[in-house]
Amino acid sequence: MFIDIHCHAYRKLPPVLSFSTPEQVVERYDAMGIAKGALLPIVSPEIYLPQANEDILEMVEQYPDRFFAFCNIDPRVLTNSSHAPLGDLLQYYKDKGCKGLGEVMPNLAVMDPMVQNLFKHAEEVGLPVTFDGSDQLTGDFGLYDDPGLPQLEHTLQRYPNLIMFGHGPVFWSEIARLETPGERGYVFRLDSGQVGRLPKGPFKEEGVVPKLLRLYPNLYGDLSDFTAYNALNRDHAYGPKFLTEFQDRLCFGTDLCYPDMPIPLPDLLIGWRNAAKISEAVFNKVARENAVKLFELG
DSSP: OOOEEEEEEOOOOOOSSSSHHHHHHHHHHHTTEEEEEEEEOOTTTTTTTTOOOHHHHHHHHHSTTTTEOOOOOOOTTTTTTTTTOOOHHHHHHHHTTOOEEEOOOOBBTTTTHHHHHHHHHHHHTTTEEOEEEEESSSOSEEEEEOOOOOHHHHHHHHHHTOOEEEOHHHGGGGOOOOSSSGGEEEEEESSSEEEEEOOOOOOOBBEEEEEHHOOTTTTEEEEOOOHHHHHHHHHHHHHHHHHTTTSSSEEOOOOSSTTTTTHHHHHHHHHHHHHHOOOHHHHHHIIIIHHHHHHTTO
16 A cells, blocks of 8 residues: 655664664564555764665565665765765665665755765766755754755755655654744753654644745655654644645655654545545555656566
8 A cells, every 4th residue: 555765674783772673664564554665774873873775785685575775875975075976876876776865864964065965966866865854963963954944945956856855853844834943853862862842733824845845846755754744634624735735746654763663644644535635646646656656666
């Protein structure tokens, strides 16, 4: 029923943080009705232990009917400069079968010259990009952008042929007008854990996300992660309208990290389809057809 465009797994589990093995992911997929999913490597060290693209390729080779691969390149590799020949690496992994680039999540500004260099090469090679964001620099992971996402907009303008998947709290919090800038993300407590809040309640006014989707056909929405579910579920009048308007550029995802991680989005989408809040055609596009078309899945 579903194609998952955003999942994580480790071939061998790291000693910190809770991730899933590929076998545990397949078990969850079977339970949720997910036919196949993208494995996105984690390569930036801000919060997780980096893993090799080769580990992802090995897991895909092990389960070719259940997974497809993304590659990931930290923009600081190969000289830590804006002139690094990252296109050679991206082309190598595309030739190995990787369908996209991501999850790009170093704690650098979106407009940092090294990040822009990575995006330039991704556009040239023809790999869609999935990125996570942050509302702060230092002490966090994810690409920094300002309220209103101007750095993302400039990137969409600069690379019109680069498909970019918005993902995470900094992106999805701006589906509606912000009440405060602090709704955009979380912060780490000094004694461990994270604190913060997500926007709640019915929309008073549209935010920049639907406006950017209307302006830039190269912007797509990655519906993985609880923050995307929250963005849709907080307003049951607007959420179905949003899915319907942007039905060709939204893709189901889980961002599954640990084996028993809650994934409420399937029930929401199925419920809206069954209640005729979204059509069968919209459901099918979001659930799987957009991913099959974009990533050329058999």
